[in-house]
Amino acid sequence: MNLNDRWFTEQCDEAGCALSYRIEAHLHSEQSRYQKIDIYQTTDWGRLMAIDGFVMLTGRDNFLYHEMMTHPALFTHDRPEDIVIVGGGDCGTLREVLKHASVRRAVQVEIDERVTRLAEQYFPELCESNDDPRAELQFADGVKFIAQLPNASQDLVIVDSTDPIGPAEGLFGPAFVADCERVLRPGGILVQQSESPLIHQNIIRPLRDKMRNASFADVRTLPFPQPCYPSGWWSCTLARKAQSLESFRTEAVETRQFATRYYNADIHRAALARPEFMKAW
Amino acid sequence: MNLNDRWFTEQCDEAGCALSYRIEAHLHSEQSRYQKIDIYQTTDWGRLMAIDGFVMLTGRDNFLYHEMMTHPALFTHDRPEDIVIVGGGDCGTLREVLKHASVRRAVQVEIDERVTRLAEQYFPELCESNDDPRAELQFADGVKFIAQLPNASQDLVIVDSTDPIGPAEGLFGPAFVADCERVLRPGGILVQQSESPLIHQNIIRPLRDKMRNASFADVRTLPFPQPCYPSGWWSCTLARKAQSLESFRTEAVETRQFATRYYNADIHRAALARPEFMKAW
Numbered sequence: 001m002n003l004n005d006r007w008f009t010e011q012c013d014e015a016g017c018a019l020s021y022r023i024e025a026h027l028h029s030e031q032s033r034y035q036k037i038d039i040y041q042t043t044d045w046g047r048l049m050a051i052d053g054f055v056m057l058t059g060r061d062n063f064l065y066h067e068m069m070t071h072p073a074l075f076t077h078d079r080p081e082d083i084v085i086v087g088g089g090d091c092g093t094l095r096e097v098l099k100h101a102s103v104r105r106a107v108q109v110e111i112d113e114r115v116t117r118l119a120e121q122y123f124p125e126l127c128e129s130n131d132d133p134r135a136e137l138q139f140a141d142g143v144k145f146i147a148q149l150p151n152a153s154q155d156l157v158i159v160d161s162t163d164p165i166g167p168a169e170g171l172f173g174p175a176f177v178a179d180c181e182r183v184l185r186p187g188g189i190l191v192q193q194s195e196s197p198l199i200h201q202n203i204i205r206p207l208r209d210k211m212r213n214a215s216f217a218d219v220r221t222l223p224f225p226q227p228c229y230p231s232g233w234w235s236c237t238l239a240r241k242a243q244s245l246e247s248f249r250t251e252a253v254e255t256r257q258f259a260t261r262y263y264n265a266d267i268h269r270a271a272l273a274r275p276e277f278m279k280a281w
Numbered sequence: 282m283n284l285n286d287r288w289f290t291e292q293c294d295e296a297g298c299a300l301s302y303r304i305e306a307h308l309h310s311e312q313s314r315y316q317k318i319d320i321y322q323t324t325d326w327g328r329l330m331a332i333d334g335f336v337m338l339t340g341r342d343n344f345l346y347h348e349m350m351t352h353p354a355l356f357t358h359d360r361p362e363d364i365v366i367v368g369g370g371d372c373g374t375l376r377e378v379l380k381h382a383s384v385r386r387a388v389q390v391e392i393d394e395r396v397t398r399l400a401e402q403y404f405p406e407l408c409e410s411n412d413d414p415r416a417e418l419q420f421a422d423g424v425k426f427i428a429q430l431p432n433a434s435q436d437l438v439i440v441d442s443t444d445p446i447g448p449a450e451g452l453f454g455p456a457f458v459a460d461c462e463r464v465l466r467p468g469g470i471l472v473q474q475s476e477s478p479l480i481h482q483n484i485i486r487p488l489r490d491k492m493r494n495a496s497f498a499d500v501r502t503l504p505f506p507q508p509c510y511p512s513g514w515w516s517c518t519l520a521r522k523a524q525s526l527e528s529f530r531t532e533a534v535e536t537r538q539f540a541t542r543y544y545n546a547d548i549h550r551a552a553l554a555r556p557e558f559m560k561a562w
Contacts, residue, residue: 003290003299011284016303016325017508018284020292044297044480061479061512198342198508199325225506225514227298227479231342232513233506262556270551275543 008040008048010055012230015199019055019230021045027122032114034167039122045228047122049090051115051162055228059123062092065193066126067263068224069236070096072271073156073189074103076240076248080155083107084183086142086171088160089115092126094135097158099258106135111167113139143170149183157184159192164203172207177239178214186242190216194237196230197223197278204237205281211239220245221278222271224262246272289321289329291336293511296480300336300511302326308403313395315448320403326509328403330371332396332443336509340404343373346474347407348544349505350517351377353552354437354470355384357521357529361436364388365464367423367452369441370396373407375416378439380539387416392448394420424451430464438465440473445484453488458520459495467523471497475518477511478504478559485518486562492520501526502559503552505543527553 003009009020021042028039038050046059057065070093074080081104085093089110097106110116116137120127129135138145146157157180164172171192180190190211195203204221211219216239226234238245253265274281284290290301302323309320319331327340338346351374355361362385366374370391378387391397397418401408410416419426427438438461445453452473461471471492476484485502492500497520507515519526534546555562 003284003292007299009284009299009301011301016323018288018290018301018303020290020299020301022297022299042297198506223506225479225504225512227512227514231506231508233508259557261558264555264557264560266554267556270554273547273551274545275548276540276545277542279545 008050010050010053010230015230017230019228021048021058023048028118030114032112034112037114037118039118048228049118049122052166054163056162057090057092057123058228061227062126063261064224065226065234066092066096067260068222068271069093069158069160069191069193071260071263072222072248072268073158073191073238074100075253075268076238076245077155077189078187078249081105082154083156083158084109084146084149084154086146086157086159086161087111087168088158090119090123090126091116091130092123093158093160095126095129098129098132098134101257103134107138108135109138109140109142109145111139111141143176146176146179146183151182152185154183155185155188157188157190159190161193163195172203174210174213177207177210181214181216181239181241184241188241189245190239192237194221194235196233197221197235197275198233199231204235207237208281211237214239216240217242218245220272221281223275224271289323289331291331291334291511296511298511300509302329302339304329309399311395313393315393318395318399320399329509330399330403333447335444337443338371338373338404339509342508343407344542345505346507346515347373347377348541349503349552350374350439350441350472350474352541352544353503353529353549354439354472354519355381356534356549357519357526358436358470359468359530362386363435364437364439365390365427365430365435367427367438367440367442368392368449369439371400371404371407372397372411373404374439374441376407376410379410379413379415382538384415388419389416390419390421390423390426392420392422424457427457427460427464432463433466435464436466436469438469438471440471442474444476453484455491455494458488458491462495462497462520462522465522469522470526471520473518475502475516477514478502478516478556479514480512485516488518489562492518495520497521498523499526501553502562504556505552
């Protein structure tokens with residue numbers, strides 16, 4: 001069966017699979033200084049943003065990714081106050097972070113301002129906390145931003161990046177991972193989107209090694225469903241300085257004052273479960 | 282980006298998305314009495330079987346589905362001895378069931394013998410237990426087969442069917458669900474593949490209602506990753522007669538004498554976790 005022009009297709013060359021969405025309209029297309037950004041209106045998945053032909057998010061399923069990139073780490077940390085988000089230009093991660101009352105300052109460091117400007121226009125629901133006085137939007141290189149931070153100054157660094165090719169390649173390198181460890185306080189957590197547990201083991205396993213080599217005390221890969229990414233199964237990898245990632249503030253999760261659609265205490269525990277094939281990692 | 286003839290594409294009309302696999306060869310194609318069956322050699326997912334254009338399984342990821350359709354139910358039941366598999370013509374579910382030493386008899390009731398014959402040829406690893414003396418392969422209508430079983434004669438009925446359109450439609454109807462309840466012994470479990478938790482809520486929720494209406498004591502939907510099905514996120518729904526599905530034989534899981542690639546005790550518990558949006562179901 002051949003898809004016609006009413007479909008947007010992302011081809012995942014390294015895994016021989018492709019994902020397509022039926023579209024109603026191509027709302028926007030531009031070549032920014034860094035990358036090509038496209039916005040589509042789909043028939044069933046809300047709006048879709050693609051960068052260089054890769055799906056970044058859809059309106060229908062981004063809640064899975066944004067909740068899992070944030071709440072497990074924020075509810076594991078005793079009191080997350082100072083947060084840096086590297087990438088995350090659609091502002092969905094920032095919005096989830098700011099749901100936590102303990103947060104004093106959340107800096108989003110996105111290299112491409114156009115991603116954020118387009119998110120404000122086409123995904124306003126993700127940007128609804130951008131005016132929060134605790135939020136700071138910087139448009140800069142994440143590697144350089146982390147490099148200028150003082151030692152032990154942050155509680156969380158969340159690397160919400162594109163795939164480790166192109167602009168984001170440096171965010172998966174050993175020097176950057178080590179620098180994140182440097183800027184974290186003891187108990188601090190690095191969260192990194194870490195691709196598919198099934199088809200990107202060649203990315204996850206080296207990333208975990210880099211984290212261990214950077215002296216993090218504990219490293220855990222949390223799988224979660226994410227239909228709009230290749231294989232539909234994605235992960236974030238957490239690395240914690242000086243403490244374990246095994247337990248979290250269960251009662252705080254149970255009594256949280258904000259809504260979630262996927263995350264809860266049972267799901268947090270579930271995400272810590274290692275599929276049998278991951279036990280050797 | 283347009284995919285060329287080197288790709289097999291399944292279009293999921295009801296959810297406006299599509300999944301494609303890069304193929305090396307179209308190994309077989311036939312119209313059986315019931316449906317069109319195609320076998321492809323893919324570049325990255327091993328062999329792929331499609332029925333009427335829908336992906337049934339790939340060599341690379343079927344372990345997720347087959348393990349989750351079987352082990353949670355078999356390790357929940359105190360001593361599963363008599364099992365019926367409705368559908369399951371590729372024999373992967375049968376193979377997993379027969380890994381349990383307590384099983385005395387496992388009858389696979391597949392309507393289309395050609396599915397099994399092609400699985401024997403193209404997926405021999407899934408059929409490696411077909412000669413087990415406890416296995417019985419019947420090629421018959423699953424609804425009629427269940428109808429002729431005595432009351433309270435089975436420990437598990439596993440409905441490993443295609444989507445609830447075409448030949449499998451009756452397997453999602455209230456009369457069939459009620460008849461499964463009738464043939465189960467107290468403590469017996471009905472396992473039904475139940476589509477995607479995200480995009481097929483219109484199928485799962487009515488199925489759960491039918492199970493409750495059929496007097497099952499407990500109903501649980503277990504999500505799991507399944508890259509080759511639409512959204513990459515799939516589920517089975519378990520319904521138990523007279524007992525709860527909450528606990529399982531943890532020690533038996535920990536000391537099992539067979540290998541799994543996804544399932545283990547932590548994954549079993551994880552699969553019981555309800556995503557927040559499922560709590561209202």
